[in-house]
Amino acid sequence: MNRKVYISSAFLIVLTIGLITAKIIHGGQSVYPESGVGLWRVSFIMDITGTGSRAKVRLTLPRDTEGQIIYNENFESAEMVFYTRERAQTGNRIGFWRSELLDGSKSINYTFSVKSKGLTFTIPTYLSRSKDPLKSYPQELHSWLDPSKYIQSENVSIERYLSKIIKKEKSISVIVRKIFDFVRGEVKYQSEKGSKDAKTTLEKLVADCGGQARLFVAFSRAAGIPSRLVGGLILDHGVKKTTHVWAENYIGNKWIPFDVVNNHYASIPANYLILYRGDYVLLKYVGLSRFDYFISIGRERIPPVDQPWSLYALPIHFQNLVHVLLLLPIGAVVVAFFRVIVGIPTFGTFAPILLALAFREISLVPGIICVIVIVGLGWLLRSLLDYLKILIIPRLSIIVTMxxxxxxxxxxxxxxxxxxxxxxxxxxxxxxxxxxxxxFSVLQIEDGTLVAAQTAFGTTVVAIAAYYLMKVAFLKNYLFAFPELLLSFIAILLLLGRYNGIRITELWRFYKLQKILRKK
Amino acid sequence: MLSDIGILGMNRRNADFTITRNPRKYYPLVDNKITTKELLESHGLPAPVLYFQIRHIFELKLLREITRLREFVIKPARGAAGRGILPIVDRVENKWKTSKGDLLTQEYVEYHISNILAGLYSLGGVDDDAFIEYYVRSHPVFNPISYHGVPDIRIILYMGIPVMAMLRLPTLKSGGKANLHQGAIGAGVSMQEGITLKGVYLGKLVDRHPDTGNSISGIRIPFWKTILEISAKTFNIFKLGYMGVDFVIDVLLGPLILELNARPGLNIQLANRDGLLTRLRGIDELMKSRCPEKLSPDERLEIFREMIKKIEGQYF
Structure with missing residues (x-):
């Protein structure tokens, strides 16, 4: 019997190692850090304060593009509802944190890793400016041709300047170059609070990245080239609050980036992270009395997983669900260990695991106090029911209601x-x-208050132990990367299932007997 | 290591004895007291006489038809830890008198039985049957060391061979029940002669009964030989390799089997001041080449005596 169990456990452990190795070799999943360039770990940390009202925070989330891969996304919701939406027109992905009642301060954060690379485009020279852009470009690009609130492409002075800049030029590649050189040459950079619109930028000829990009977009649109703003982040070690804005023009069926301020013509460097497209804001909120945020950027060591069968391929909010699911086996191993090796009595296998999960939600000390209060009161009321001699199913239903x-x-x-x-x-x-x-009540009646209290105490102790083990980040992360490890969990549980040694608490139970027997 | 000095722990009891030696399919034979009783009767082994069963509410009228019977016990078939047992000792006018002296109306007794049927006292709350059986009056030899209720004798059998025994004595704390968890005393018993040794009470080692103050050791259990012989016969019927058999000794009928237990507890070791594992290993050695199912009860007792000679011989 024991041999078979040992062989099964050994087999499961070998299988785990084999599957993980296969995944590392063939699946592109790595456990080792890569000396990789262009791997970053970015955290948006937002401190919010509310005064008892409905609150909502909106953050645009990055997505995969030609030049960047987003992976290992993680969000801390701090008991707020989190969900994501996609905007059809811009393709932006937006994350929302919502709370029906926000009282006091909280910290919410969104963290992800990105692998980004630089791109350089060549603008075809044979393309010429369209006479009627609304006809020659498809419907979905029209919003990138029409003027908008801050990009006044049909403004008289903008149109006048444009004809001065490009004269009678027809070639798109030449026109874009001229617009780029004009904005870069004429507009001075100055960082400011709140970017200017295109018209004001042209009047003052002083602007930050936002104003300059808007002017570039306005000129491009006025010239009949679909153009839009791109918002993002320049990735660099450290903590910052500033984001960056540049532009993209649609030339030859492709969106080509232009950053006037940093002089990137038809190219994007490797440390540019795209967050959103269009004249948009990164962050918005309602119902908050205070809002503060910062962005922390560091080096990432582990490259993204290009493995469709990995849990990382799941959408971010499902990933969180899977994280919770993976906590259950951790709890189960803890319970088995405490029951079989230590010999602490608990109310069944699942009660400590689920209590540990509950402690995770409302933190440890309030969680324990609530359990004591509810179970204590419930037990008093349950004793009353026992006096009335109520059958078990209605009795349990009454206790649920209570x-x-x-x-x-x-x-x-x-x-x-x-x-x-x-x-x-x-x-x-x-x-x-x-x-x-x-x-608790049944045990108290059948085996006495002492045994019932001991078991309740044991359940709490095991739940606390499971709670702390569930918090170990590296265990959580490795289980998520390699759920094959669960096979090893079964191996451990198989071994525990054939463990026939003395439980630690039995040393105390048989202490006197042991002394007597040793004397003989 | 406690196992080196022969103490059996919970893990080893489960892993090496109950899971390994007790096939799950035989559990229902001992979990339902009516099934147990019928099996014992059909093999000619003594048990308190079953008067009748009540399986449905409409059968409650059988209770009203009782005219002569004055003494009987109402029990749930799947009751755990002595719950739901109602001992009736007399009829006073229209009321039933319990062993504690309470007077119960016919309606109350019927309500009690309908609760049994609905599973109020059964393990896991499943529907249950009630039955009415012979009222056991305990042998007077135990009177000085028991407080209300009937003492019983638990024998642990390994492959049908008696291994260890204890006398379980009700106390005030246990409320007349002979269950160690509930506060009954367990007194060790010398296997050779059936004489009680010192005991255990609420996990502590004791020499005297806490309520009567009398010494619990040195009492010769009557019919000891018969008890060993009967218990050796149960293995062929119930086929559980590791089980506990509970006997009571009726003043008129002698030893009767009350119930069997597929997961007997470990406190019997404290009561006997001795480990079970030494004896279980002793039996394993003696059984080496023999198939336990093919042994006759007499051959089992032969092995028992060899084992006892080896074990108790070195202590006494």
Missing amino acids: VIMMVLGIILVGLNMGHRQLLYITLFPIVIITWLIER
Whole structure:
């Protein structure tokens, strides 16, 4: 029997190693850092403060383009609802954090890794300026030809300047070069608070990247070339708040980048990260009394996974769900270890795991206090039911209802006494709490209060241990990168399942017996 | 290592004995007391007489038809840890008198049985059957060391061979129940002669009964030989390699099997001040070449005596 178990465990461990090796060799997944250039780790960290109202924060999220690959995305929602939306026209991806009730300060963040490379384009010289651009370009490009609020491409002075700059020139490549050189040559750079629009930039001839890019776009549109703003980030070690804006023109079925300020003509350097397209803002929020953010940029060591069968291929909000799923086996191993090796009694296998998950949601100390209060009150009420001799199924149904009533009570107390974090108690696993109350009561009646209290204490201790192990970041990350490790978890559990040694608590239970036997 | 000095731990009991030696399919035979009782009767082994069963609510009328019967016990078939047991000792006018002296109306007794049927006392709350059986009056030899309730004798059998025994004595704390978890005393028993040794009470080693103050050691259990013989016969019926058999000794009928247990506890080691593992290994050695299913009860007792000679011989 034991031999078979050892062989199975060994087989599972070898299988794990084999699968991981195969994945590293063939799947492009790496466990080793790469001396790679153009790998960055970027965090948007936002500190928000609300005063008890509905709050919403909007951040445009980067996406894969020709020059950049986004991977290992991660967001901390801090009990806010997080979701993403895609804009059909611009192709921008936008992340939203929403809270029905935001009271006090919170930190939300969004972190991702990017592999980016520089691109250089050549502008075909045979293309000439279109007489009626709205006819010659398809419908979906029209919004990049029409004037907009800050890009006044039909403004008289802009059109007048344009004809001065390009004269009778017809070739698109020459026109774009002339516009680029004009803006670069005539407009002085000055960093300012709030970018100017195209018209004002032309009047003052002083602007930051936003104003200069808008003027470039306005001239291009006036010349009948689809053009738009691009917003992004210049990747560089350190912490910053400033983003960057440049332009893109649609020439020969391709969007070609132009950065007037930093003199990148038809090219984009490797450290440019594209965040959004169009005359747009990176961040927006409502319902906040204070908002502050910074962007932290560092080197990433692990390259992206080009493996469609990896969990990294999942959309970001599903990734978070998978992270939670992967915590369950971690908890299961902890429970098995404490039950079999240490010998701590618990209420079943699942109660400690789910309690640990609940502690993750509302943090440890308030979590423990809530468990004690609810189970304690529930047990009192359950004793009343026992006196009335109620059958088991209706009895459990009554306890569920009572638990819900207590949760509602705690919520109302929290609301009126100013402890708003108590509102998150709704995340508690209600069914497990109900079952805890029932098991606690039955054990208390059958085996006495001491045994019931010991088991309740054991359940909490194991849940806390599972909670701390679930927080270990490297375990979480490796499990996510290599879910094959779960096979090794089964191997460990198989070995625990045939462990026939003494439990640590039995040393104490049999302490006196042991002394007597050793004397003989 | 505790296993070196012969102490059996929970993991080893589960991994090497209950999971390995007790096929799951035989569990229902011992989990349902009516099935157990019928099997024992069909093999001519003594158990408290089953008067009748109540499986449906409409059968409650059987209870009203009782005219002569004055003493009986109402039990759930799948009850755990002595729950739901109602011992009736007399009829006073229209009411039933319990062993504790309470007077219960006919309606209350019927309500109690309908609760049993609905699974109030069964493991996991599944629907259950109630049955009514002979009221055991304990042998008077135990009177000085028991407080209410009936003491019972637990024998651990390994491959049908008696390994260790203890006398379980109800206390005030256990509420008349003979369950160690609930506060009953477990007194060790010398296997050779059936004489009680010192005991364990709530995990502590004790010599005296906490309620009566009398010494629990030195009492000769009546019918000891018969008890060993009967228990050796149970293996052929229930086929559980590691089980506990609970006997009571009726003042008129002698030893009766009350129930069997597929996962007997480990406190019996504390009661006996001795480890189970030494004895279990001793039996393994003696059994080496023999197939346990093919042994007769007498051959098993032969192995038992050899094992005891080896084990107890070195201590006494």
